[in-house]
Amino acid sequence: METETRAETEDQALTARRRIVLAAARLLEEDGPEAVSTRAVATAAGVPAPSIFRLFGDKEGLLEEVADHGFKRYLEVKAELLSGDDPVQVLRDAWDLHIRFGLEHPGYYGLVYGQVRPGHLPQAGQRAVAGLRGMITRVAAAGRLRMSIERATEVMHSAGVGTIITLLSLPDDHRDLRSSETAREMVIDTLTLPAPKDPGGAALASRAMSLRTALDQDTAVPLSPGERTLLGEWLDRLADGDRGVRGRASA
Numbered sequence: 001m002e003t004e005t006r007a008e009t010e011d012q013a014l015t016a017r018r019r020i021v022l023a024a025a026r027l028l029e030e031d032g033p034e035a036v037s038t039r040a041v042a043t044a045a046g047v048p049a050p051s052i053f054r055l056f057g058d059k060e061g062l063l064e065e066v067a068d069h070g071f072k073r074y075l076e077v078k079a080e081l082l083s084g085d086d087p088v089q090v091l092r093d094a095w096d097l098h099i100r101f102g103l104e105h106p107g108y109y110g111l112v113y114g115q116v117r118p119g120h121l122p123q124a125g126q127r128a129v130a131g132l133r134g135m136i137t138r139v140a141a142a143g144r145l146r147m148s149i150e151r152a153t154e155v156m157h158s159a160g161v162g163t164i165i166t167l168l169s170l171p172d173d174h175r176d177l178r179s180s181e182t183a184r185e186m187v188i189d190t191l192t193l194p195a196p197k198d199p200g201g202a203a204l205a206s207r208a209m210s211l212r213t214a215l216d217q218d219t220a221v222p223l224s225p226g227e228r229t230l231l232g233e234w235l236d237r238l239a240d241g242d243r244g245v246r247g248r249a250s251a
């Protein structure tokens with residue numbers, strides 16, 4: 001009997017949690033972030049206001065879950081892009097999807113990227129970055145990346161977020177998506193190689209990242225964890241063209 005009672009209580013809590021998230025999401029989409037107060041959400045969800053703090057800890061906890069709800073379909077579509085044959089074209093498609101989502105759902109986008117907290121990125125944003133890193137890893141595996149996976153991920157993510165925030169700051173009739181297309185091609189050209197056998201330092205970067213990707217995927221490589229970490233740091237340095245350490249050593 002106690003087990004059944006506990007299960008019923010958990011089901012009720014789950015139902016209330018879902019109602020609260022959906023109510024907050026509806027307020028966000030219809031009236032903007034200013035409308036998402038704990039009092040308004042509780043009223044819309046038909047629950048006592050203290051329930052929000054009991055289930056989510058605080059308003060920030062609620063907003064993070066609302067962001068997860070809003071980003072869910074976007075992240076699912078983004079994951080589907082990985083089936084594309086050309087990893088560089090996948091990056092283009094991911095950029096366009098990101099821009100479109102941000103412009104169509106500014107409320108959700110603002111929850112994740114609009115309020116900067118140093119050292120913190122909401123879970124929805126973390127998953128978006130992880131998906132982007134996976135796409136860039138495929139570019140590296142194809143021998144078409146000019147720099148380390150981490151730096152390339154940071155560059156493309158920063159450029160995409162900046163582009164959306166800039167477009168959102170403009171009136172609807174002043175938004176020109178050609179600026180997004182221009183930014184996209186500039187980023188793609190900066191990050192990727194047109195062919196695996198480009199001469200010069202870019203070829204070294206692509207080979208370094210190809211090896212890094214292969215090592216990450218092969219757990220049977222006869223290296224200790226420390227050796228793998230050190231080799232990874234060396235390969236990243238080669239890919240990013242960081243010659244500062246060598247220069248200081250020879251000075």
